[in-house]
Amino acid sequence: MQLSETLVTYPGGATESDGMVIAVQSLPDGRQAVVLDRTAFHPVDAHWPDQLADRGHLRLADGTAIRIEDAVVAGSDGAELLLGADVPVRTGTAGWVFVVAHVVAGDAPVATGDAVTVVADADHRRRLSLGHTACHLASLALDRALADAWSKDVPPDALGAPGFDALACTSSRILENGSVDTYRVGKSLRRKGFDAAAFDDPAALAARVEEQLASWIATGAEVRVDVEGDSLAARRAWVCALPDGDATIPCGGTHAHSLAELGHAHVRFEVVDVPGAREVVMHTSVTPE
Ligand SMILES: [Zn+2]
Structure with missing residues (x-):
């Protein structure tokens, strides 16, 4: 299957895009994967599934709306197109082409060459973006x-503090207006010099984190996504x-686009001691004004 990388416009904030269908593939579960030359639809990346897929639909030239049931990063090494967790390499691996697979119902009337408009639910996207x-x-x-x-x-870390998050985070999930981050403080972190007693008083720690968040949010600092290209696999940074x-x-x-959009931030920790480690879950939520 000859494919070119999907150009993506969601990093800049787009929730709607015009494109062309470049491939349609039937899936084992009876649905179809639709690949476009460009899309505003954020897909989930199975290798680091922090932000889930957008919600929305494809609109055909005659006005027909086709619900997008899922959107996943798919990859091809020139043979077949593999979806989600079936892609054996990380997104961006050389020799592979990465595309957004928009998963639709099996009987959806969409074919290669069709012009389509992608429409993502802007309210849902905004809440995920704030989260x-x-x-x-x-x-x-x-x-x-x-x-x-x-x-x-x-x-x-990015501001010069010791990078606890990078060393201890085992999973990160973006929610609407919030996130859940899970950390593991075990032997390897203790060997690197971290004292797990820092989580003995979760409420006091949460208060310190909230105070820092409030002072940063009060600056109204600009937020942007820097891109090294428009393709799905291009490097991007917050x-x-x-x-x-x-x-x-x-x-x-x-x-x-700005920290001012976050409004008020609330943080809560769950700390659980398991054999050989301390597991910490940080729940973050924001209340936009
Ligand atoms: Zn991120």
Whole structure:
């Protein structure tokens, strides 16, 4: 199957795009994967599924709307098109072409060569974008709040604090207006000099993180996504122009345009001691004004 990379416009905030169908593939479950030359639809990446797929539909030239049931990153090495977790390599691997597969019902009347408009639910997207920006900001606030818990040097985060989030995060899920990040503090983190007692008082830690978030949000700092190209697999980064300096974090998701959009941020920790480790879940939520 000869494909070219899908051009994506969601990193800049687009929720609607015109494109052309370049491939339609039947799936084992009876549905079809529709590949377009360009799309505004954010797909889930099975290799780091933090931000889930947009909701929305394809609109054909005659006005027919086709619900997009799922959207996943798909890849081809020149043979077949593989979807989601079936892609054996990380997005961006050389020798592979990566596309957005819009999954629609098996009887949807769409064919290669059709001109289609992609329409993503803008309200849902906005809430995910606020949640994703809050997620990155909360990770930086957490790193800063935990800075005193380290006795050795570790790689710094985007603002120079010891990078707890990068070393300990095992999963990150973007919700509407929030996120859930899971951390594991085990032997390897303790060996790097981290004192797990930093989570002994989760409420006090949450208060410190919230205070930091509130002061950053009050700056109304600009948020943008820097791109090294328009293709799905191009490198992208979240950049937040904080007064302390630009914070840059590699990210394939969608975001707010300003921290002012986040309104009020709330953080809560769940701390569970399991054999050999302390598991910490950080729940972040924002209340846009
Ligand atoms: Zn991100």
